[in-house]
Amino acid sequence: MAAYRPNRVRPRGRVAVFEPIRQENLTDHVYRAVKQRILTQEIEIGTRLRDEALAAQLGVSRTPVREALMRLHRDGLVEIVPRSGTRVRSFTDSDIDEIYDLRIVLESFAVRKAASRLTDDGIARLRELHQKAEAALEAGNPRPALEFDREMHAAIIDASGNTKLQQFMATINDYVTLFRNLGALTPFHSGFTYRHADIIRALERRDADAAARALAEHIETAKRELFRDVQHQRQAQIETERRRLSRVRRRRRDQGRQ
Numbered sequence: 001m002a003a004y005r006p007n008r009v010r011p012r013g014r015v016a017v018f019e020p021i022r023q024e025n026l027t028d029h030v031y032r033a034v035k036q037r038i039l040t041q042e043i044e045i046g047t048r049l050r051d052e053a054l055a056a057q058l059g060v061s062r063t064p065v066r067e068a069l070m071r072l073h074r075d076g077l078v079e080i081v082p083r084s085g086t087r088v089r090s091f092t093d094s095d096i097d098e099i100y101d102l103r104i105v106l107e108s109f110a111v112r113k114a115a116s117r118l119t120d121d122g123i124a125r126l127r128e129l130h131q132k133a134e135a136a137l138e139a140g141n142p143r144p145a146l147e148f149d150r151e152m153h154a155a156i157i158d159a160s161g162n163t164k165l166q167q168f169m170a171t172i173n174d175y176v177t178l179f180r181n182l183g184a185l186t187p188f189h190s191g192f193t194y195r196h197a198d199i200i201r202a203l204e205r206r207d208a209d210a211a212a213r214a215l216a217e218h219i220e221t222a223k224r225e226l227f228r229d230v231q232h233q234r235q236a237q238i239e240t241e242r243r244r245l246s247r248v249r250r251r252r253r254d255q256g257r258q
Helices: 026-039 051-058 062-075 093-117 120-138 143-159 163-184 196-205 208-257
Strands: 078-081 085-088
Touching (some): 026 051, 026 062, 026 163, 051 062, 062 078, 093 143, 093 163, 093 196, 093 208, 120 143, 120 196, 143 163, 143 196, 163 208, 196 208
Antiparallel strands (some): 078 085
């Protein structure tokens, strides 16, 4: 026999109760400010983050800074090293490999969907932005190409029409942005623009398979170039540290002679 359930009548005119909307707190401001500078590499990978220094620069107490750094730690953008403090996280080759392999799978799926869903105007806009980026490249300015790359990937994800995919991509977009800007600190290379034109042509033809192949090759090339960039920067950091230690030893020797 079915269990008895009392007939609950919702009172007419019942009003939902909301908490008052409060202004954004200091922690959110600090979080966004520091995160933005990490993603753009104004604060470089490996940089130590001292809460007292950040608090002084931002004009706040140390409490919201510490809370913001903990949020960035949960995001995977900073690491807390015992007896050393908090610093911008360094990424391993495995980190890069996993994130870019995920991108290939997810964005190849997305572009197959987008090939039939992107409007003619949307594709025309990508074509126009690409032409401007190419012209800027010839003039020695790589920034529009980087912006186009970001715009193209975002348009494809949005046009996929898959909200779960969009939400999942949002969780790794911070890493993608960081890696894109990390690569921008080194000499410009083909990974930024490789197969862009082929992707657009395939979208214009509504050829989902060709678009997916071109996009996968584009991301794979960007991954290889990023590995090269990261290796270059690691070597530069090692050399910087070697020179620093050499200066320290030299100062100690000079002090010992006095």
